Amino acid sequence: MNLGQKLTLKKEEENKVIYLVGSANTGKSAMFHLLTGKSVVISNFPGTTVKFQEGKMKLGKEEIKVYDTPGIYSLAGISEEEKITLRMILENRPDLIVHIMDATRLEKCLSLQLQIADFGIPTMVALNMIDEAERLKLRIDVEGLSKKLGVPIIPTVAVTGVGKKELIKTALEEMNKKEITPNHVYYDERTELEVEKIIHLLRRSEVKTWVPLRTMALWLLMGNEVIEETVMRMVEKEASNLEVV
Amino acid sequence: MKLFKEVQNAREELSRMFNESTDLHMEKILIQESEKILSEFVSRPKERKKDFLSKVSDITAHGRFSIPIFIVTMLAFTLFFIQTGAFLEEKMFSLGTTYISPVITFIIPALIPIELGETLAFALSHALVAFLAIVIPYVLLFYILLAILEDTGYLARIAVLLDGLLSKIGLYGKSIVPFIVGCGCNVTGVLGSRIIEAKRERVLTVAILCMAIPCCGRIVVISGFVNRFAGPLWVIGTFVFSAVMVLVSAIIGSRLLPGERTGLVIEVPPFRLPRIRNILLKVYMNVKEFATIAFPVLLIAATTIAILRSYGVLNVLVDVFSPLMVGWLGLPAITVIPLLYAIFRREEGAAMFPVAAGGIAAVESLLKPYQVFFFALLTAVPCTATVVALKREFGLKTCAKIFFLTLLIWYFTVGVINQIIRLI
Numbered sequence: 001m002n003l004g005q006k007l008t009l010k011k012e013e014e015n016k017v018i019y020l021v022g023s024a025n026t027g028k029s030a031m032f033h034l035l036t037g038k039s040v041v042i043s044n045f046p047g048t049t050v051k052f053q054e055g056k057m058k059l060g061k062e063e064i065k066v067y068d069t070p071g072i073y074s075l076a077g078i079s080e081e082e083k084i085t086l087r088m089i090l091e092n093r094p095d096l097i098v099h100i101m102d103a104t105r106l107e108k109c110l111s112l113q114l115q116i117a118d119f120g121i122p123t124m125v126a127l128n129m130i131d132e133a134e135r136l137k138l139r140i141d142v143e144g145l146s147k148k149l150g151v152p153i154i155p156t157v158a159v160t161g162v163g164k165k166e167l168i169k170t171a172l173e174e175m176n177k178k179e180i181t182p183n184h185v186y187y188d189e190r191t192e193l194e195v196e197k198i199i200h201l202l203r204r205s206e207v208k209t210w211v212p213l214r215t216m217a218l219w220l221l222m223g224n225e226v227i228e229e230t231v232m233r234m235v236e237k238e239a240s241n242l243e244v245v
Numbered sequence: 246m247k248l249f250k251e252v253q254n255a256r257e258e259l260s261r262m263f264n265e266s267t268d269l270h271m272e273k274i275l276i277q278e279s280e281k282i283l284s285e286f287v288s289r290p291k292e293r294k295k296d297f298l299s300k301v302s303d304i305t306a307h308g309r310f311s312i313p314i315f316i317v318t319m320l321a322f323t324l325f326f327i328q329t330g331a332f333l334e335e336k337m338f339s340l341g342t343t344y345i346s347p348v349i350t351f352i353i354p355a356l357i358p359i360e361l362g363e364t365l366a367f368a369l370s371h372a373l374v375a376f377l378a379i380v381i382p383y384v385l386l387f388y389i390l391l392a393i394l395e396d397t398g399y400l401a402r403i404a405v406l407l408d409g410l411l412s413k414i415g416l417y418g419k420s421i422v423p424f425i426v427g428c429g430c431n432v433t434g435v436l437g438s439r440i441i442e443a444k445r446e447r448v449l450t451v452a453i454l455c456m457a458i459p460c461c462g463r464i465v466v467i468s469g470f471v472n473r474f475a476g477p478l479w480v481i482g483t484f485v486f487s488a489v490m491v492l493v494s495a496i497i498g499s500r501l502l503p504g505e506r507t508g509l510v511i512e513v514p515p516f517r518l519p520r521i522r523n524i525l526l527k528v529y530m531n532v533k534e535f536a537t538i539a540f541p542v543l544l545i546a547a548t549t550i551a552i553l554r555s556y557g558v559l560n561v562l563v564d565v566f567s568p569l570m571v572g573w574l575g576l577p578a579i580t581v582i583p584l585l586y587a588i589f590r591r592e593e594g595a596a597m598f599p600v601a602a603g604g605i606a607a608v609e610s611l612l613k614p615y616q617v618f619f620f621a622l623l624t625a626v627p628c629t630a631t632v633v634a635l636k637r638e639f640g641l642k643t644c645a646k647i648f649f650l651t652l653l654i655w656y657f658t659v660g661v662i663n664q665i666i667r668l669i
Contacts, residue, residue, distance in 0.1 A: 197251065201248050
């Protein structure tokens with residue numbers, strides 16, 4: 001549900017940064033190889049990528065940094081991969097997140113997308129392995145899904161290069177958007193009330209972050225360790241600044 | 246802090262209200278929402294006939310045929326590996342002895358006209374031929390077979406099959422992932438062990454990994470060296486013995502280090518026909534990486550061996566370790582040289598043995614088959630690259646513990662077997 005929150009995005013001089021994010025074994029590394037031409041291990045074994053791989057992509061005269069990330073199922077910060085990925089996103093604030101989904105197993109990808117949307121970062125979906133979905137005779141209403149999620153969706157086959165042009169074109173458009181309106185999930189009334197309270201507290205404690213306060217509040221409520229440690233650090237920093245004064 | 250206290254209060258209040266923990270409650274809403282979206286925009290065909298690949302997928306992952314299929318596949322792969330390897334080895338050997346050895350034995354003594362030149366030429370030519378014949382064919386084949394297992398998705402099914410076995414003997418379920426990733430290079434396995442959150446389980450897993458999961462270098466020692474000097478049956482024997490050692494150390498280790506035991510959650514990828522291009526690319530990347538590290542080490546190893554021999558240090562070294570080698574392990578005294586090199590890189594142990602022994606033919610007359618087997622087991626000590634990775638991941642203390650523990654276990658086991666053989 002769109003709660004109508006608008007975010008102004010940063011304007012940067014330095015290289016733009018794209019993160020390839022997604023569940024395990026959806027083809028992130030294959031996509032990384034397709035976009036950057038850099039050789040990485042592409043495998044049909046989940047968990048092959050354990051660290052962030054950095055590569056570069058030339059778009060016109062612009063050079064863009066692309067990162068391959070370990071596979072995650074959620075951003076709850078439970079497994080080590082989730083923690084690493086969440087921390088990297090919080091620290092670096094990528095200009096674009098390309099969420100690689102496995103078209104044959106959308107059920108494992110959608111709730112991750114609902115969480116990614118909370119960042120308020122321009123996001124697009126690469127609906128990967130679309131050839132296998134066709135073989136299995138799955139019918140996916142791409143346009144409807146795209147409207148519902150509020151992000152562009154490009155069907156791709158990363159290992160053969162299907163959809164590459166379209167993906168890059170859309171990526172450029174999304175990255176240069178001045179403003180986006182993320183779609184948030186509406187939890188129930190009771191939960192939303194508590195979320196409001198925490199937002200209020202966060203505002204008062206002057207936590208400074210690019211992450212929407214509502215998102216911070218949601219994750220704090222879910223007991224996300226990475227967010228807790230981030231808030232803790234910020235508050236400590238604030239306190240030490242006061243002491244200096 | 247006030248903020249966290251308030252958050253805690255909110256969590257408690259919500260969990261009282263909904264009768265479940267707050268994170269679970271919120272997670273459920275997310276999942277409901279995504280299921281709603283899924284049913285709205287994705288439709289599956291009602292009853293689809295299972296195609297060939299899905300059928301293969303079913304019988305390999307579970308059911309009563311899965312384990313026989315696993316054993317047969319592994320045996321078939323091993324036999325193919327040994328046979329093709331031996332064939333390539335022969336070709337490369339004659340290639341090396343006709344083209345490389347004569348050139349080296351001509352050029353180097355001409356450049357260095359002292360005794361060292363002769364020794365160096367001897368070391369280099371034997372090291373190069375051994376590398377070309379014993380190392381390269383097996384590295385190449387190993388990476389091809391591994392890539393096929395991986396890209397078809399069978400590797401993930403092996404993980405599931407072995408997970409059942411491992412959890413029965415008390416090993417942590419997730420251990421199987423670093424084990425499988427660590428086939429090929431233990432360093433990758435050490436890094437891959439990051440997915441195990443609990444420290445003790447992680448250390449135990451890595452210790453077993455370093456001890457018994459064959460990396461590419463060890464595959465070379467087992468398949469190249471053991472196959473050449475003892476025969477294919479001993480190759481299978483070495484693999485089986487290593488597997489038994491994994492089981493035994495897992496059983497003992499999990500008793501000594503009892504901890505939480507959670508099952509493995511692994512995504513079993515669909516069975517796919519592997520793409521030749523991706524396999525070739527992967528094999529190329531792996532072999533290239535292997536060669537760029539292993540080849541310079543080989544040159545350095547051959548040079549140091551020549552220098553040490555020229556100045557008589559080699560004999561001192563051999564004499565010092567002779568009681569351990571000959572008395573306890575039942576191996577020729579010079580075995581200490583290749584074993585020292587195996588600590589740098591395991592495959593150098595195989596490549597340097599002929600150099601230390603005085604030629605490939607000399608190894609044949611020097612070693613009995615069971616001694617070849619002993620040697621292969623003793624090279625299972627973590628190599629330098631693995632030790633560096635261990636130190637980075639766990640710190641010096643744990644790293645030293647793992648290194649010396651594996652060293653001790655193998656030298657003890659082999660020694661005991663040797664003493665038993667002597668008694669008989």
